[in-house]
Amino acid sequence: MTGRSPIIRGLIKLLALTTVVYCLPPQRSHLTEAQLSTLFDSYPPFPALDPNYYSTAKADGNLSAQSASDKIDESNDQVVALLTPLLIPRAPGSHNATIVRDFITGHFNGLSNWTAVIDGFTTSVPEYGGVKGALDFTNLIFRLTPPGSDDVPSRYLTLVAHYDSKLSPVGFIGATDSAVPCAIMMYLAESLTPHILKRWESDLGAIADDTGIQIIFMDGEEALVEWSDQDSLYGARHLAELWESEKKVSQFGRLSTLHDIDLFVLLDLLGAASPAVPCFFEITSWACRDLAETERRIRNAGLAKTNQQKPFIRADNVMTNVFIDDDHRPFLRRGIPVMHVIPIPFPKVWHTLNDDGAHLSSEAVHDWAVFITGWVAGYLGLGDFL
Ligand SMILES: [Zn+2]
Numbered sequence: 001m002t003g004r005s006p007i008i009r010g011l012i013k014l015l016a017l018t019t020v021v022y023c024l025p026p027q028r029s030h031l032t033e034a035q036l037s038t039l040f041d042s043y044p045p046f047p048a049l050d051p052n053y054y055s056t057a058k059a060d061g062n063l064s065a066q067s068a069s070d071k072i073d074e075s076n077d078q079v080v081a082l083l084t085p086l087l088i089p090r091a092p093g094s095h096n097a098t099i100v101r102d103f104i105t106g107h108f109n110g111l112s113n114w115t116a117v118i119d120g121f122t123t124s125v126p127e128y129g130g131v132k133g134a135l136d137f138t139n140l141i142f143r144l145t146p147p148g149s150d151d152v153p154s155r156y157l158t159l160v161a162h163y164d165s166k167l168s169p170v171g172f173i174g175a176t177d178s179a180v181p182c183a184i185m186m187y188l189a190e191s192l193t194p195h196i197l198k199r200w201e202s203d204l205g206a207i208a209d210d211t212g213i214q215i216i217f218m219d220g221e222e223a224l225v226e227w228s229d230q231d232s233l234y235g236a237r238h239l240a241e242l243w244e245s246e247k248k249v250s251q252f253g254r255l256s257t258l259h260d261i262d263l264f265v266l267l268d269l270l271g272a273a274s275p276a277v278p279c280f281f282e283i284t285s286w287a288c289r290d291l292a293e294t295e296r297r298i299r300n301a302g303l304a305k306t307n308q309q310k311p312f313i314r315a316d317n318v319m320t321n322v323f324i325d326d327d328h329r330p331f332l333r334r335g336i337p338v339m340h341v342i343p344i345p346f347p348k349v350w351h352t353l354n355d356d357g358a359h360l361s362s363e364a365v366h367d368w369a370v371f372i373t374g375w376v377a378g379y380l381g382l383g384d385f386l
Contacts, residue, residue: 030293030378033301036370038386039377040303043191045369048082049183051175051271051357082107083183083365087173087357090165092220092234093135100163101140104217107186108142111193117141121238126225128167135224139235140217144193146210147200155262156214157379159185159372162221162235162268162327166351173356176347178221180271180365185215188373192382199385211262211380218327233327240330258331263287264338266328270368272347273361274308278317280324280340287339289315294375295367303370305363312343312364312371319344341372 031039047053085103090096108114119139125131140163145154161181165174173179192213200210220234243257263284279288292315298304299311306312328338349355377383 028290028379029381029383030290030297031374031383033297035377035383035386036294036298036303036374037301039191039195039374039382040370042386045187045191045366045373046362047079049180049187049365049369050081050362051083051087051360051365052362053079053081054084082186083179084357086163086179086182087175089171089173090163091167091222092137092164092224093131097138097164097219101138101217104140104163104182104186108189111190113197114142114144114189114193117143119235119239119242123234123238125234126231128225131224135220135234137219137234137238139219139239141214141239142189143212143214144189144196145212154212154260156212156260157376158214158216158261158264159188159376160216160218160264160266160327161185162218164219164222164235166222167224169353171353172351173353174222175349175356175360176269176271177350177355178268178270180360180368181267182217184267184270184365184369184372185217187369188376189213189215191373192377192380195377195382195385196380199380199382202385213376213380214261221327227325232325233329236327237330240334244334258334258336261331261336264328264331264336266326266338266340266342267372268326268340268342269346269350270341270343271360271365272343272349273306273364275312275343275347275364276310276314276345277312277341277343278314278319278322280319280322281338282318282320284337284339285315285318288313288318290378291315291339291341291371291375294378295371298367298370298374305366306361312367313341 086100088096090100105116108116119141120136122134122136124133125135127133143156161178163178163182166172196213218235221232221236223231225231240258246257247254279285292311292313295311295313322344324340324342326340326342328340332338347355349359
């Protein structure tokens with residue numbers, strides 16, 4: 001018991017709280033150029049994301065045994081290619097789709113503290129090839145959840161790309177569509193995990209109402225026969241419906257798993273040279289501007305490999321009159337904020353056999369990896385934890 005009046009005690013408490021709030025490392029801030037240099041010095045995206053880099057992971061046919069625990073070192077002997085194992089046809093229900101899922105799962109199993117949710121389901125599809133009426137699909141979801149959030153719903157920055165490839169033309173690989181985005185998500189998870197955990201293990205991080213990170217590898221984005229509302233977005237439509245039905249009561253009322261999504265960031269058609277990505281939604285144009293600012297800082301710091309007059313992200317171009325149908329639609333129509341990172345025009349190789357490793361721009365793949373990873377690091381407030 002102190003002799004202080006309730007008013008004084010209240011003021012002291014308010015001061016203490018204010019101090020804590022102002023001392024917290026900021027989330028949703030930008031990394032400085034120096035911090036971005038430190039981040040990519042310790043974990044360069046190449047050669048892991050180099051489309052020409054071939055590792056033993058593919059050669060020995062044992063993809064799942066190779067994991068991200070093999071760290072990149074100076075000699076590159078231990079580098080595990082993240083992109084090349086994905087550059088195979090991987091249509092829903094195929095053997096290759098299983099191989100790719102095992103590779104992705106093995107990667108996340110090698111990272112500390114990530115949890116996996118496997119959303120497997122069977123649904124009706126149009127008849128094609130030997131398939132009659134129904135097909136199995138599998139979405140993969142990986143989460144890194146902030147500590148101490150058992151009684152508070154976790155919020156996740158949510159990155160999404162589809163891992164399936166189109167059935168036709170036969171042999172279609174879909175390097176930009178969307179092997180590169182998948183590999184970038186694997187890279188950013190691996191490179192940022194130690195820094196995210198460092199933030200959460202610090203006292204300040206534990207006090208903060210931190211945002212976690214959730215990465216979704218969606219199945220069945222492509223049409224099996226011809227694009228329509230029924231023949232496309234199989235994985236996304238299923239997952240959005242499932243999460244909408246998963247209700248939970250919290251201090252904020254009755255919410256669904258869908259509301260755990262802080263921001264839904266959909267990556268698609270990345271990896272070709274000279275992309276131009278506008279902002280599509282007014283409500284998330286702040287995120288688009290943040291990503292553009294990260295790109296500007298990375299270019300200023302000399303960390304980008306492309307050297308083009310105009311940036312990848314055209315934040316001054318908010319194209320609210322254009323809607324590109326993609327995995328975000330089932331989430332968007334349920335009120336989830338979306339940032340769609342997709343170039344306009346689409347890459348020239350779109351939906352052709354030329355959408356393969358040989359037609360990727362290695363420099364553009366590298367730069368997308370550092371732009372997106374640097375932006376995520378800022379979003380999660382990692383600047384002081386590198
Ligand atoms: Zn496609």
